[in-house]
Amino acid sequence: MCEHHNHCHEHDNQKALLLRIALATVILAAGLIFNAQDTTSFFIFTAAYLLAGWEILYRALKNIFKGKIFDENFLMCIATLGAFAIKEYPEAVMVMVLYQIGEYFQHCAVEKSRKSIQSLMDIRPDYANIEKDGKTEKVTPSMVHINDIITVKTGEKIPLDGVVTEGEALVDTSALTGESVPVSVKKDDNVLSGCINTNGALKIRVTKEFGESTVSKILELVEHASSKKTKTENFITKFAGYYTPAVVAGALLLAIIPPLFIEGARFSVWAYRALTFLVISCPCALVISVPLSFFAGIGGASKCGVLIKGSNYIEVLSHVETAIFDKTGTLTKGVFRVTKILGGAQEKILYYAAMAEAYSNHPIAAALKKAYGKNIDEKLVTCVTEHAGTGVEACVNGERVLAGNALLMEKFNINYQKTDEAGTLVYVAKGDEYLGCAVICDEIKDDAAAAIKGLKGSVKNIVMLTGDSEKAAQNTAQKLGIDRVYAQLLPAQKVEITENFIKEKQKNKSVIFIGDGINDAPVLTLADAGIAMGALGSDAAIEAADVVIMDDKPSKVNVLIKIARKTMTIVKQNIVFAIGIKLLFLLLGAIGFVTMWGAVFADVGVTFIAILNALRALHTSDFIKQ
Numbered sequence: 001m002c003e004h005h006n007h008c009h010e011h012d013n014q015k016a017l018l019l020r021i022a023l024a025t026v027i028l029a030a031g032l033i034f035n036a037q038d039t040t041s042f043f044i045f046t047a048a049y050l051l052a053g054w055e056i057l058y059r060a061l062k063n064i065f066k067g068k069i070f071d072e073n074f075l076m077c078i079a080t081l082g083a084f085a086i087k088e089y090p091e092a093v094m095v096m097v098l099y100q101i102g103e104y105f106q107h108c109a110v111e112k113s114r115k116s117i118q119s120l121m122d123i124r125p126d127y128a129n130i131e132k133d134g135k136t137e138k139v140t141p142s143m144v145h146i147n148d149i150i151t152v153k154t155g156e157k158i159p160l161d162g163v164v165t166e167g168e169a170l171v172d173t174s175a176l177t178g179e180s181v182p183v184s185v186k187k188d189d190n191v192l193s194g195c196i197n198t199n200g201a202l203k204i205r206v207t208k209e210f211g212e213s214t215v216s217k218i219l220e221l222v223e224h225a226s227s228k229k230t231k232t233e234n235f236i237t238k239f240a241g242y243y244t245p246a247v248v249a250g251a252l253l254l255a256i257i258p259p260l261f262i263e264g265a266r267f268s269v270w271a272y273r274a275l276t277f278l279v280i281s282c283p284c285a286l287v288i289s290v291p292l293s294f295f296a297g298i299g300g301a302s303k304c305g306v307l308i309k310g311s312n313y314i315e316v317l318s319h320v321e322t323a324i325f326d327k328t329g330t331l332t333k334g335v336f337r338v339t340k341i342l343g344g345a346q347e348k349i350l351y352y353a354a355m356a357e358a359y360s361n362h363p364i365a366a367a368l369k370k371a372y373g374k375n376i377d378e379k380l381v382t383c384v385t386e387h388a389g390t391g392v393e394a395c396v397n398g399e400r401v402l403a404g405n406a407l408l409m410e411k412f413n414i415n416y417q418k419t420d421e422a423g424t425l426v427y428v429a430k431g432d433e434y435l436g437c438a439v440i441c442d443e444i445k446d447d448a449a450a451a452i453k454g455l456k457g458s459v460k461n462i463v464m465l466t467g468d469s470e471k472a473a474q475n476t477a478q479k480l481g482i483d484r485v486y487a488q489l490l491p492a493q494k495v496e497i498t499e500n501f502i503k504e505k506q507k508n509k510s511v512i513f514i515g516d517g518i519n520d521a522p523v524l525t526l527a528d529a530g531i532a533m534g535a536l537g538s539d540a541a542i543e544a545a546d547v548v549i550m551d552d553k554p555s556k557v558n559v560l561i562k563i564a565r566k567t568m569t570i571v572k573q574n575i576v577f578a579i580g581i582k583l584l585f586l587l588l589g590a591i592g593f594v595t596m597w598g599a600v601f602a603d604v605g606v607t608f609i610a611i612l613n614a615l616r617a618l619h620t621s622d623f624i625k626q
Contacts, residue, residue: 014107021100024052028093038087045089053080053096075244079278086268086275091595095279098604105608128159131203141193141210152202158195162204163188169200173551239286247281247586254590269592276589279599285578289610290571296617297567304559304620305550307534313546316510316529317564322501323459323557324523326494326515327466327476328363328424330533331451331554332442334516336367342419343428343436353428353438356394356403359384364424365392367440368403387411389467389490391426402429405469405488409434422475424468441472444479451554452480458561461501465494465523494523502528514557520544531557559620567617574610581606 027048031041050057053076060073076099083092127138129151136151141159144150149165152158158171170182173195182198185191191204255274259267294311301308308314325331341349354372357365358381369376383395390411391404402408409416409427416427416434424440455462463484466473473487486497501511513520513527521544524530532545533552549556585602588594594602 014104017100017104020051021097021104024048024093024097027051028090028097032090041089045093048093049080049084049096052093052100056096056099075248075278075281079275082271082275082278086272088272098601101604105611129153144206144210146206146209148206150204150206152197152204154197154199154201156197158191158193158197158204160193160206160210161191161208162206163190164202165205166203167201169202170198172196172198247278251275251278251281273590273592276594276599277586280582280585280589280594280602285603285607285610286575288607289574289578289614292611293567293571293574293614293617296614297563300618300620301560301563303618304556304563306556306560307548307550309546313529314564314567317512317547317560318568319509320459320512320561321505321509322461322463322511323455324463324465324498324501324511324513324527325482325554326520327464327468327473328442329516330514331448331464331480332444332476334363334442336363336424336440336442338367338371338438339423339441340421340439341436342421342439343417343434349428349436349438352396352401352430352435353403353426355381355396356392356401358394360392364426364440368426368438371438399430403427405467407488420471422471424472444476445552445554447553447555449480451558452482454555454558456481463501465489465497491522494520495526498523498526502526514554516552531560563617563620570613570617574613578606578610
């Protein structure tokens with residue numbers, strides 16, 4: 001309700017601004033046509049001036065009291081009031097009218113970028129259908145609890161994350177992923193909040209409360225998307241702080257020195273030139289177009305199903321030297337299956353492996369339990385201990401059971417039989433007795449090879465880190481064309497390797513990490529830009545990341561880098577164009593070749609062109625097609 005009210009209020013403000021501009025223009029035209037005497041002329045043009053510019057006068061006065069004197073509002077005020085002082089009334093009014101037109105165009109451009117980002121706000125669910133006492137009741141999503149059963153009918157948004165318990169449907173995920181093709185879901189499939197049920201009816205068991213759901217997290221990311229400034233934006237802010245007082249001082253010198261030292265020079269002529277100099281010097285194009293370019297870049301990425309948490313990460317992504325990928329769930333689908341059992345009785349090996357992993361939701365654990373295929377009596381499993389990066393230790397029916405990689409076997413001095421099978425190897429031991437090994441394979445994502453191939457032309461180092469076996473890692477790397485592989489890593493070792501790449505990188509280059517698991521969170525935080533897979537990725541990874549890819553496609557990393565580089569090119573174009581034109585017109589204004597009208601047209605024109613250029617960052621569809 002509040003957001004809708006704010007949007008309407010903002011829309012009304014813009015309509016009022018357009019009306020004021022139109023009325024001020026009519027009064028200005030009337031004053032010019034009737035060519036009234038000085039006193040009448042003064043009142044006519046003053047009315048038009050106040051109608052167009054009272055807001056700028058108010059902002060300048062308010063900022064002076066706040067200690068922010070030298071801004072564009074201050075420049076416009078002293079230039080126009082100075083024009084009034086030398087009786088150039090029409091020019092003063094026209095300065096305000098054209099400046100307000102520029103402000104209006106700026107607002108329209110920002111709105112266009114904001115809508116591109118805030119289109120994600122459409123994923124916010126209004127209600128949830130919850131089953132109570134055999135009846136369906138509409139409630140707000142925040143009132144629904146974990147394990148509640150909700151019903152989602154055709155055309156309705158899925159309000160909370162959950163698992164389908166009944167029904168089949170095609171689900172539109174475009175609001176999250178940017179992909180237009182609906183996804184088929186059925187019983188036992190996971191579904192994410194914010195998607196739309198396009199046909200059929202679904203009953204869903206809620207797995208996350210609204211505050212922790214996908215839709216809630218995304219909305220939080222969107223709200224903070226433009227909160228972090230880039231180095232370029234900080235530079236522009238500092239530049240404007242020095243630039244504005246410098247041009248005010250320059251204008252004063254231009255008004256005072258020539259009449260004192262040049263014979264026949266009139267003060268009124270040089271005062272007019274000084275005022276023109278001030279109007280031209282207004283750094284609107286620079287301070288508007290640079291943040292707008294980054295904002296548009298974030299908007300363009302969001303249209304592709306990628307959320308960037310701050311404009312500073314666009315700058316980081318534009319000069320990537322090293323791209324580090326996690327393997328499981330990032331380059332591979334994270335859907336595992338047991339392909340082979342090595343050792344003794346297969347059923348015995350699977351039984352103890354599944355029992356040890358009874359309380360785990362890890363994809364490896366799920367594969368072992370699925371392969372076992374029988375009900376697991378969790379009461380028989382006690383004293384479960386997770387050994388980070390190696391496996392699990394549990395007490396099954398009073399006996400210690402180990403299920404994990406070779407490092408776990410060595411840690412407990414188990415005399416195991418090592419194998420070089422390609423895949424994830426889960427060695428199983430009961431007490432001190434080695435039982436055997438389960439070989440688990442993961443399928444490579446459809447676009448992973450294309451993602452690596454695309455990066456090879458633009459990124460110096462492509463690296464894969466994994467806790468998986470050396471054989472499985474090399475097998476995946478060979479299929480994808482990755483040269484640098486680090487296998488059998490613990491989370492701390494992933495951090496150490498990433499730190500080394502950060503230390504060795506060239507100046508003004510960056511290291512990015514792409515991952516999805518809980519154990520990736522430290523590396524995602526450490527990297528210059530951490531990129532998380534948002535659909536299958538863990539909450540910890542998404543929270544730690546700076547960028548979230550909503551459809552889990554590795555190829556979106558290429559898209560991200562292209563968007564970032566295009567955005568930075570636009571930013572540099574706007575800086576060079578704005579400063580170059582400013583310097584040219586400042587010189588022409590100082591020697592009297594440009595009138596105040598020309599100065600305003602130049603200022604508004606440069607701003608308008610820079611805004612149009614900035615909006616090019618919104619157009620990213622070509623990157624998806626490539």
